[in-house]
Amino acid sequence: MKLLLTGATGKVGQNFLPRFLSEDMFSGWSVVALCNNRTIDPGDRVEVIRGSIADPACVSKAMAGVTHVLHMAAVKESPELAIDVSVKGMFVLLEEFRKLANARQFILISGDCAVGHAFQPYSEPVTETSERKAYPGCYALTKVLEEVMLEQYRHQYGLNGCILRAPWIMEKDDFKFALSFGPDQFGGPLWSDFLAIDEIQRLAGGRFAPLLLNREGAPLKRNFVHVDDLVSAILAALDSPKAAGQLFNISMNEPVDYRRVANHLAATRSYEIAEIPTSLHSNWLDNSKARQRLGWEPSVDLEALVEGAWNYRRDIKDPRKIWYPG
CATH class of the missing domain: 3.40.50.720 (NAD(P)-binding Rossmann-like Domain)
Known part of the structure; x- marks a missing residue:
């Protein structure tokens, strides 16, 4: 073959x-x-x-x-x-x-x-x-x-x-930088779509975990x-x-709940929670067909995703390089 x-x-x-x-x-x-x-x-x-x-x-x-x-x-x-x-x-x-x-x-x-x-x-x-x-x-x-x-x-x-x-x-420390308020933010949504520049700068200066809210005001699920x-x-x-x-x-068994992420970071790393209203929708990508038909099962759940990203330490020979922002 x-x-x-x-x-x-x-x-x-x-x-x-x-x-x-x-x-x-x-x-x-x-x-x-x-x-x-x-x-x-x-x-x-x-x-x-x-x-x-x-x-x-x-x-x-x-x-x-x-x-x-x-x-x-x-x-x-x-x-x-x-x-x-x-x-x-x-x-x-x-x-x-x-x-x-x-x-x-x-x-x-x-x-x-x-x-x-x-x-x-x-x-x-x-x-x-x-x-x-x-x-x-x-x-x-x-x-x-x-x-x-x-x-x-x-x-x-x-x-x-x-x-x-x-x-x-996601791989390595991607998820950590997806939630960053600094210039090293990876992917989207861009905070500038929802927050004023001075508010982004304030959040970047502290230890804040973003709690994105969907357009109904509930924690976003992505x-x-x-x-x-x-x-x-x-x-x-x-x-x-x-x-x-x-x-x-092909996805995690459940979408990432931004409330659970923020609570986890607050409990394990003393982050403050910053609620961010958005116009986004919460959706659930159902992976049951792949699990049933292919016998495939994802191994990385929400806690493993967060802990893996925050505990990852890059080798000096492996600089963080983004070919495109997402």
């Missing part, structure tokens, strides 16, 4: 590849990593090809002998690249893959941006059959289009596609997943008959 991997240099890719290569059940597989702006080192079972997923000639070369595709490459809020890379790139990958005599499975890593995460309202838990409602911006739109393209290639050509839809992916759990889900879906033609939500 031969796996084509896009997005190998990203957060998920860097965690997936070592795990994949160490798994006994994949010991006979080889990997070709299609890298563009950044690259990885080749190895005994890893070939690296430089080029864009939007370049048909490059993709055709990378697809030689491939049986499986794991597509994770993406561009974020870059309107000038969204169509040419994300949409055209997905189309080129699918067109080349469907021509292969030994094509077995195409896995797409999507995001809960396709269902609007905290920006769109849902009256019930968000399942795999819930309406797609992207939030504003080109990145969420491209994820909707990618999901639909893969589904349609199943109908048009019988292609075996699988979509793993993940919320915000979905997250640890990168280790997403990697485990990928390995569970890879080449599995139970994943054929399926869409799975």
